[in-house]
Amino acid sequence: MKQNRAARSETWNGGLFPAGTSSVYSQPHLALIREMAEPVRLFAGDYLYQENDPADQLYFVNRGSLKVSKLLEDGLSATLSLHIPGDLFGEPDPFGRAVHQFEAKALEDSEVGIVPQAELDKVIRTNGDFAVEYMGWMALMQRTAQSKLRDLLLHGKSGALCSLLLRLYNMYGTSGTIKDGRSIIGKRITNLEMAEMIGSTRESVNRILNELKDQGVISTERGRIVLNDPDYLRNICHCEDCPKEICRM
Structure with missing residues (x-):
């Protein structure tokens, strides 16, 4: 130390x-x-x-x-x-x-x-x-x-990753303009780092993120992830509307 x-x-x-x-x-x-x-x-x-x-x-x-x-x-x-x-x-x-x-x-x-x-x-x-x-x-x-254990064990890698994106937003989130209303994760997180957070591989995270991008659920801006449709993510991970004190990484 x-x-x-x-x-x-x-x-x-x-x-x-x-x-x-x-x-x-x-x-x-x-x-x-x-x-x-x-x-x-x-x-x-x-x-x-x-x-x-x-x-x-x-x-x-x-x-x-x-x-x-x-x-x-x-x-x-x-x-x-x-x-x-x-x-x-x-x-x-x-x-x-x-x-x-x-x-x-x-x-x-x-x-x-x-x-x-x-x-x-x-x-x-x-x-x-x-x-x-x-x-x-x-x-x-x-x-x-x-x-976190619930999301990792019950809803597969896609559910765990969707949950992780919501948790990261609760910790590092910023908002776009009033007009676009986007939810931006203000800290740059690499795909490898996200893989380590959900017990998966970088290749699996790459694949799931690309699928979410193709569907318009997320996008990226200057290396930061933008949540265009948080409700879709909540649906995939069966969100239970935990308080922000709990819904975090």
């Missing part, structure tokens, strides 16, 4: 729902988390943590974006989640001896606040309101993971 290095580039701070998983916390308790957190700066490509590192901390994203992934055989990788400013994430350990099963890497120059689990436990023991919100955050993390 690399830290205390000056940031070299500006970062994009998310789109429609920049607050992310921290939305369950009140402003005073968010301020308390920030107060406990030690800020660490990462360059794009730096690891925040790697597999088998001690899992005794949580992480609050102040700036930039990170991905949590699992290294597979043959050098392949599976992306489990993306995190943007306002997100609190990590692997809470009730026994105090766990290690990370995944790795977290900065996708761009980022700043993350590291919150020691021991300090967090002290607040939970003495502040009942904070403890209730912490439980809400853990429940939200679980529901988000369950919703």
Whole structure:
């Protein structure tokens, strides 16, 4: 993990729902988390943590974006989640001896606040309101993971990819002009990156995206994906109208 290095580039701070998983916390308790957190700066490509590192901390994203992934055989990788400013994430350990099963890497120059689990436990023991919100955050993390598993397991690769496009829009979405009303994913995501997010191959993602383009459901503009017909995507992935706090990658 690399830290205390000056940031070299500006970062994009998310789109429609920049607050992310921290939305369950009140402003005073968010301020308390920030107060406990030690800020660490990462360059794009730096690891925040790697597999088998001690899992005794949580992480609050102040700036930039990170991905949590699992290294597979043959050098392949599976992306489990993306995190943007306002997100609190990590692997809470009730026994105090766990290690990370995944790795977290900065996708761009980022700043993350590291919150020691021991300090967090002290607040939970003495502040009942904070403890209730912490439980809400853990429940939200679980529901988000369950919703992604549902889409991956029940609706095939096409359903999983359509769901992913909607989730990316909820995280990075911007709107076109009032006249065209388009929904634009404001962050450039490569086909390989999307394949890693749905457990597929780049070739399969290429094929499905081309089919969606041929039908006019999506298009591209300056390397960014435009959702011309979000309702079509919702129909393919059997969207259950989850809140934006849950419908995210």
